[in-house]
Amino acid sequence: MSELHTLLAQAEARCLSRGARFTPIRRRVLELIAASSGGLKAYDLLDQLSAEHAAARPPTIYRALAFLTRQGLVHRIESQNAYVACACPEHAHGFQLLICSTCGYVEEIHFDDISQQLAERARRAGFAVQRQTIELIGLCTRCQTLSDTP
Known part of the structure; x- marks a missing residue:
């Protein structure tokens, strides 16, 4: 099982255990972030997602990012206003x-x-x-x- 596949499976299980909906858009946003070696900004995500989903708009991305952050699946890089996938979402402490x-x-x-x-x-x-x-x-x-x- 690939690292990305494992991360997505863990994310899905985490959301399920919390009663949170891991929608296809949220999953895809996490997948795009996790595939990057650095942080991705919201508009970079929008560019990538809109190529696949014509209806994707900034609120779509910002809602997905807010959800993924609340679930502990991504971290915001404050200095870059970008997002990176959490390497170990089960880790409940600081990073x-x-x-x-x-x-x-x-x-x-x-x-x-x-x-x-x-x-x-x-x-x-x-x-x-x-x-x-x-x-x-x-x-x-x-x-x-x-x-x-x-």
């Missing part, structure tokens, strides 16, 4: 994103202790965290190697 500034590659990592420490500090300061996004921007291994090549 961090490694983003290559050259090629746009995005990798999700999990250092739960960092997320917990930040949440605890915020709580002690009387702050109620609603969303936590940590993005580390730099160069992926491939781009580092290419930049070292004379």
Whole structure:
């Protein structure tokens, strides 16, 4: 079973267990995002989806993205206003994103202790965290190697 097929099966099972409808459009949006090595912006998704579904409009994409985000199936890359598929939707804790500034590659990592420490500090300061996004921007291994090549 391919990685994409596994991700879609997990997404479908997650939605089913929560009583949420995993419609064909939502599935296709997730599929398009997951097929990308970097983040995809809403209008990039619209361009791809409208080639398949003539009726696709911006609200279609934004509703699908809102649903997928609520279900924990995609993450919003705040610095790029783009979306990336969640590598492990069963992971209920915080996440961090490694983003290559050259090629746009995005990798999700999990250092739960960092997320917990930040949440605890915020709580002690009387702050109620609603969303936590940590993005580390730099160069992926491939781009580092290419930049070292004379």
